[in-house]
Amino acid sequence: MQDLKKYFTEGLIQMAIILSLCGVMVDVGLEPYLPASWHERILGPTSALTQTQFHNLRNRLEDGPGLHAKNVDLDSFFTARRLLGLVHSLDRLQVPPAELETWLVQREQDPLPVGLPGQASRLAREPPGIERVQLTSSLESRPLVLTLHEDADDEEEDKEEETDVHYHTVALNEGEEEEDTVLQHYCNIGREGGPGSSGGVNNGELPQNEQVSSSLQECLRLLEETFPLTEEQQFHDAGGGRGELELQSPGSEPLGSSILPSTNPFLDLELQWQDLLAIMEPQNNAGCDTSAFEDAQNSRATETFETLHQNHGVDGTEADLVMETWSQPGSLRPPNQSEMEPVLLPLTPTEELDDHSSASSSGVSGVYPLQSPPDHMDLLAQDPSPDLCLGRSAEDVMNRQTQDLVATPESSSSPENCSGDCTNIQEGNAATRGLYMSPSGDFLFDEDGIEDDDGLLSPLTDLIGDAAILDEISLLDMALEEGFNPEMTARLDEEGYLLREAAQQETARAHLQPHLGEDQVHPGDYQQDSETEADSDSGLSLAFSLSQASPCASEASSYSSSSSTSSSDSADESLFSEDEDAVELCDGPHMEMESDQEKKLLSGLPWHLGHDHTYHQPMSSSSSPSLPVGKMSTKQSRSSVRRNSALPYHYSSHTSDAKMWSHDERRARALKVPFSNELIINLPVEEFNDLLASFQLNEEQLTLIKDIRRRGKNKVAAQNCRKRKMDVLLGLNDEVSGLMRSRSRLLREKQEAMRNLQEMKHRLKMLYQEVFSRVRDGEGRPLNPVEHELRFELDGSVGVASSRRGRRTPLTKSNRKQRDKKK
DNA sequence: AGAGATTGTCATCGA
DNA sequence: TATCGATGACAATCT
Numbered sequence A: 001m002q003d004l005k006k007y008f009t010e011g012l013i014q015m016a017i018i019l020s021l022c023g024v025m026v027d028v029g030l031e032p033y034l035p036a037s038w039h040e041r042i043l044g045p046t047s048a049l050t051q052t053q054f055h056n057l058r059n060r061l062e063d064g065p066g067l068h069a070k071n072v073d074l075d076s077f078f079t080a081r082r083l084l085g086l087v088h089s090l091d092r093l094q095v096p097p098a099e100l101e102t103w104l105v106q107r108e109q110d111p112l113p114v115g116l117p118g119q120a121s122r123l124a125r126e127p128p129g130i131e132r133v134q135l136t137s138s139l140e141s142r143p144l145v146l147t148l149h150e151d152a153d154d155e156e157e158d159k160e161e162e163t164d165v166h167y168h169t170v171a172l173n174e175g176e177e178e179e180d181t182v183l184q185h186y187c188n189i190g191r192e193g194g195p196g197s198s199g200g201v202n203n204g205e206l207p208q209n210e211q212v213s214s215s216l217q218e219c220l221r222l223l224e225e226t227f228p229l230t231e232e233q234q235f236h237d238a239g240g241g242r243g244e245l246e247l248q249s250p251g252s253e254p255l256g257s258s259i260l261p262s263t264n265p266f267l268d269l270e271l272q273w274q275d276l277l278a279i280m281e282p283q284n285n286a287g288c289d290t291s292a293f294e295d296a297q298n299s300r301a302t303e304t305f306e307t308l309h310q311n312h313g314v315d316g317t318e319a320d321l322v323m324e325t326w327s328q329p330g331s332l333r334p335p336n337q338s339e340m341e342p343v344l345l346p347l348t349p350t351e352e353l354d355d356h357s358s359a360s361s362s363g364v365s366g367v368y369p370l371q372s373p374p375d376h377m378d379l380l381a382q383d384p385s386p387d388l389c390l391g392r393s394a395e396d397v398m399n400r401q402t403q404d405l406v407a408t409p410e411s412s413s414s415p416e417n418c419s420g421d422c423t424n425i426q427e428g429n430a431a432t433r434g435l436y437m438s439p440s441g442d443f444l445f446d447e448d449g450i451e452d453d454d455g456l457l458s459p460l461t462d463l464i465g466d467a468a469i470l471d472e473i474s475l476l477d478m479a480l481e482e483g484f485n486p487e488m489t490a491r492l493d494e495e496g497y498l499l500r501e502a503a504q505q506e507t508a509r510a511h512l513q514p515h516l517g518e519d520q521v522h523p524g525d526y527q528q529d530s531e532t533e534a535d536s537d538s539g540l541s542l543a544f545s546l547s548q549a550s551p552c553a554s555e556a557s558s559y560s561s562s563s564s565t566s567s568s569d570s571a572d573e574s575l576f577s578e579d580e581d582a583v584e585l586c587d588g589p590h591m592e593m594e595s596d597q598e599k600k601l602l603s604g605l606p607w608h609l610g611h612d613h614t615y616h617q618p619m620s621s622s623s624s625p626s627l628p629v630g631k632m633s634t635k636q637s638r639s640s641v642r643r644n645s646a647l648p649y650h651y652s653s654h655t656s657d658a659k660m661w662s663h664d665e666r667r668a669r670a671l672k673v674p675f676s677n678e679l680i681i682n683l684p685v686e687e688f689n690d691l692l693a694s695f696q697l698n699e700e701q702l703t704l705i706k707d708i709r710r711r712g713k714n715k716v717a718a719q720n721c722r723k724r725k726m727d728v729l730l731g732l733n734d735e736v737s738g739l740m741r742s743r744s745r746l747l748r749e750k751q752e753a754m755r756n757l758q759e760m761k762h763r764l765k766m767l768y769q770e771v772f773s774r775v776r777d778g779e780g781r782p783l784n785p786v787e788h789e790l791r792f793e794l795d796g797s798v799g800v801a802s803s804r805r806g807r808r809t810p811l812t813k814s815n816r817k818q819r820d821k822k823k
Numbered sequence B: 001a002g003a004g005a006t007t008g009t010c011a012t013c014g015a
Numbered sequence C: 001t002a003t004c005g006a007t008g009a010c011a012a013t014c015t
Helices: A002-010 A012-021 A036-043 A053-061 A076-093 A099-109 A128-137 A142-151 A161-175 A181-193 A208-238 A242-248 A255-285 A290-310 A316-326 A337-347 A351-355 A357-365 A376-381 A389-407 A409-413 A425-437 A455-482 A486-491 A494-512 A514-519 A523-535 A551-561 A570-575 A577-585 A588-604 A618-622 A629-635 A638-650 A655-670 A677-682 A685-694 A699-774 A814-822
Strands: A788-792 A798-802
Touching: A655 A677, A655 A699, A677 A699, A685 A699, A699 A788
Parallel strands: none
Antiparallel strands: A788 A798
């Protein structure tokens, strides 16, 4: 590399350039010594050694490739174009990769932040096209170059893109506070050379021969200034980068010494943009309005850097740090973007930038706007316009992945599949990021995008967090629309798994016990009751199904509907051990397990909120033999009723509930009450009366049954009452919050009104003083505004009244004031 | 051990 | 008048 550089700077290239300036196209034969990739990378497709398209075109038409006499009739555009190509080749090896930082420093020196297009700023003093290019050139954005083409050259839309690139470069340097005369000449050359160029900074109308001669002179002088600079640049490259020095002393840098190196990366990127132009040309021809996208890009970039400046405190120090990061020693060639990407990642050296990673990422993405729209979040939030041709790919990727995320929320939990289809948000975000960061379209998102802790990752993590939110939203939507299907239930992990497994076990047990006869468990009972419970608004899941003839089913139902009221206790079990046969009917311990599991599961399910006011229905669980009232007297004997009514006492060992129930249960048992408490409590009044009438009950039994019924109902009522009370409290809390917000808003409005009032008073005072300064009394003396006051009559006339003596003495009329004014 | 939360129960009121 | 629901108050129990 050094040899090549020396080769360029010390010998043949100078001669070749001079010969070229004289009109002779020289092929120095460097290509055979360079690999194709090197040639393309170092020299670029438009270097002096690689003929431009214009030359190629002309050579094909005229002389063909190789040495040829320069046609003096060529327009100055070709001349300027080729001369600039020479400069490209000269500085090809002198690239300090620090353009963004330089830009930042320049922007930091600007007292005003980078304004929006309509915002006044330093840039506003420049022609619109220049301004926009200056804004966007730091981003090194091809669309922004086109923006220049659009804005600054509306009248020369047929101009070649290379000319725009030159404008780009020129505008960049014009935007710098250090005006560089050499590049200003470039500007002149480029604009003078452009056919039909107008509206530029230097809108010269020189004849072509004069233009050529002046261009030659300018270029010669430029060469004289440039070559010593090249060696200096070597020194700077070896010492840590030139751009760093520029940044550290932006105001003291000699003018001519800083421009070329700073423009080199742009020139190099210019070449890349030319390639990109060729690549993107079909898209442009496809009817896509690139200008819209460019404007969007421009505005986004502007907003991004505004945000960076205003909100994130990017100061010169940070810019210097950034610059240092960019200016890696020994980076003699323009950094490959893909290679620069790892360098870009730590580009946020401060916590501010890290914290505001969106802006950071935007800022970094602004370096490669083609690959990286400035604000990823905007892309997520915004509906991609069909006009955004260039952005469509990236946005489509992101939107598609976002849609995939929403559509397949469960996929978000598999970030290890990044190499595959990007269907989760991490992949999507990383892919988006990688898509933006990689100039070659390679997705560099896989590892860095997820594991990097830099601020650049924050958008990713934010999106991941959003992904979780979206995931939940999706689940909720699906649940609302379709209910929780098995897949969703499976996604609910252990809860759903255990719940289903319990139901399955219940079903299997029902099938394995055919002797239960009509007491067989219906598989759907469990889930049905669960759904009943879930649907129950206030916990009044009076799901006492009269059709539930099975104790087991009823038990399952009771367990599903109530977890805290698994009735009976060990005492009851000992007391009523004569009903052991009933124990065989159902798997008591299993049911208990289900109850506990379900108790935990229900509390862990997503719909189980922190304050669950879904009060349990103890009646439905206390006594499983939920005999249908209407059928009881006809289908079952009283003994069976008694047996069934005694069943739950043997199954539940839920001590607390059992103790609660044991009181009434024991009393009911002691008094030989023939039916369960559940039946007593939940039956309607008429059926309950029929039930009582169907049995021969003594007074004590009737009293106990009524007490049980009353207490049971009151218990439910108390639960509902508490639920309502809690709801009222929550509602009041929300209302208080809303009122607080309203109060704050009103206070702000009041303050604003007060400010306006003060302003009005101040203005009125000033106006008053002004009026009195011009009013004179009858003797020509000025009136004291303290002692007098203005009086506005209904007829529109204005007089002056004395406020000291309490009487209004019209001293002067408006016509008098007019006369005074005339004096 | 004690505080707070939860839950059941009673008394009462009104529909 | 009986019934039922709502609710405050109290106590037992749980966490």
